[in-house]
Amino acid sequence: MHVPGTAPQPAPAPQATPAAPAPTTPTDDTAGSTGRHARRFGLPVATALVMGNVIGGGIFLLPASVAPYGTVSLVAFGVLTVGALALALVFGRLAERHPRTGGPYVYAREAFGDFAGFLAAWAYWITTWVSNAALAVAAVGYLDVLIPVNDHRWTACLAALVLQWLPALANFAGTRYVGAVQLVSTVLKFVPLLLVAVGGLFFFDADNLGPFDATGTGTIGAVSASAAILLFSYLGVESAAVSAGEVRDARRTVGRATVIGTLGAALVYLLGTLSVFGTVAHDRLVTSTAPFSDAVDAMFGGTWGGWAVALAALVSMTGCLNGWTLLSAQTPYAAARDGLFPAAFARRRRGVPTTGVAVTVVLASLLTVYNYTASSAKVFDVLVLVTTFTATVPYLLATAAQLHHLVSGRHDLVDRPRLVRDAVIAVIAAAFSMWLVAGAGYAAVYQGVLFLFAGIVVYAVLAARRGRTP
Template sequence: MTETVHDQQPPRVMGFLDLALFYIVTGVSLRWIATAAAAGPGSLFVWFGAFALFYIPLALSVLELSSRHPDEGGLYAWTRRAFGDFPGFLAGWCYWTSNLPYFPAVFYFAASNALYVGGDRWIALEDSPSFFMWFAFAALALIAVLNIVGLKHARWLHNIGAYGMWVPVAIVVILGFSSWAVRGSATEFSFETMAPSFELKDMVFWAALAFAFSGSEAASFMSGEIRDPRRTIPRALVFAGAAIALCYIVGTISVLLALPPGEVNPLSGLLQAVSYTAEQLGFLWIVPVTALLITVGNIGAAGGFLAATSRLPFAAGMDHLLPRAFGELHPRWGTPHVAILTQAVLGGVFVFLGQAGTSVQGAYDVLVSMGIITAFIPFLFVFLALIKMQGEPAGPDTIRIPGGRPVAILVACVGLVVTSFAIILAMLPAADEPHPVLAMTKIIGLSALLIGAGWAIYAASKKRAKKA
């Protein structure tokens, strides 16, 4: 394998605050609070387990790998250095394509919350597939345009989106605990109710809660656009990690204080709790405000992931593993515009594919499962790369995992086991899916199609290079 020096790079525009807010907007996903609350108090232990056994190993791996090799492309570059061209391309391809089903899924969640902005007149659209589809198309167009114009401008959407993540959590915490003080808890919290269920049908959502803690790897794709990345990334990651865990755990408790698990909607449960408690306490004006914040927060998160993941085909294009156009910058704005446009267009295609032959909820579940499977495969490469690079000398600027080589290998092994388990669980359809065979066929079939397409594109690029 040959090393590639990238001569052209987008400008470095992100400082500590930008990066910390970026980690929050891409790390906090309010839809997972609703998912956890719908599963009941037992999800609290799953949150703690996901944080300890997935987030911490992933964050530690990212810290060491990004300080060893602060290259544009993040996990793609690390995997390529550790194992060669094809594993690097496959890791980057899977992560990049995981965002194709991610965008429709997060926009469906944003759309379900946007309905509360318009009150009862808009709520009637909650079962309308056409509303959700057109909302997703419009949001994709918005974030694509902002990211093409440049990260210098698009980062403001990410920063505003970060407030759209934690402010609604703060609102539901205040209202939830206020409701509890007035009328008691709507959910029983006891050792029996808080014990997680180990039945297979109840364990399916564990993968979703582990996936909720991903995002710490995203900013490393843009290392070339972060000011002093070796110093900025660790500080921002530690700060954001604490904020993310707090939002998930305290947010879930607050929703359950307001509503019993059986009444929580997995798509709009957070806003459901706000609406219910606001009505009880006489603060109905806060419902559309919270709905707007959640909507903007999720659009900001999608914009952040589009900015990060577009750097993967950009790096692959510069390494001649994709057509040359992917490795070119826009002549005016200096952004990887071909990669951004391609991802936005394909994201729109997945809106159609996910919706075909199913309900809004069914489409959402399929898209989530696909996103989890294809996003977790690259994490396997991250943990394997960490193990492989323990045999390399560490430079003076490298941030080593405390305990050195043996602890780093242990951390990587824990991450590998949890990630593999999550991939298996994500292949299973939701317990309430009316067409489980169709759902599983879609999940596995479309995931395999994405991976197979990556292999075919890599093979074609190598064939072109050989002819040249």
């Protein structure tokens, strides 16, 4: 999952290497975006991209995951929503300043130079393709409810690969089809989610809620413990900012789409969790493996809830894969155009960086095959936890870039109220990002740092090659 500009014109970005290509301009991002199959996103599709990427398949297990902590987890959700909205507002401001494809990469590079930009792009790229593999494997579990595929390991592996390549093919077809798939999948998955989130309120029974603090550690301790599970629910708030070059009137649309998408995701999260808490008995919810299915069964009777939720989760994850596949190519594309990623990543067809999509889906497929070959989820789970750390690297660099602009910029007295407001929002977003790092755990941070150090080697090679270029 996510979540996620102030002054007139920013100062030119510092260039670490004189031979580096000129920075991409806003108009450069429109190049290659014309044609029948390439279409720039409007507010509805940009908002769907944010909501679709923030809300993946995890929401269908979320109520059961936080039920052991009691209803205090709803308080934790509220606190996290404030942090996610602060991050969304920061991305909106930065996109107003730099309406270009690349999101956190662009903001970090403009503020701190090539190396910071590369780290943001490298960390975000790792996050996207490892997350895609994780999403596909998780989606197979829901597909197995509809069609038995887990009976044999290689059948499940093939299903996971198909679930990855179908969204990739939509991306190869052009941004027109990416936007269409994203919009349709977002609408389809929200129908059953809203059915439970809103309909469950009519079947709400306070006796099902259980204790406020089921841990007995005190409110603050319970909030922190449940927040550790919920922290990653808002990953993806940066989705519209990363694809800003494909968004119409990006200076206005990206910020609005980011805030609206984050608010929409928060509303579904909170209402959905509250409704499940109120329709499924607490003792049963703690051990539930399909809380939304149990809620539908409790509301309407029967056992068809499992099928309905499995189908909704499958649609949700397919749409999520579609959006993340596009994002996985956009950041390397922007970095490649600035000479900070291999030049092949700068190739684009029908508005989509096809090389980035191809490399991403191949790497995710190899990781998926490795997961099934190893016959152990432990290695794969560690890699997934690493992505929760690597995602925070571009978040922190983006919020640091916003603080840099606010502190170093020249502001008139008229701008002082907005300056103070933006500074407070940026500080909250930075604290939220640091909280994400803490929630990832020691092992994930350790492994994630190794991934970042591997990127430093890649950066050194690319910098040396650029230095030899006349």
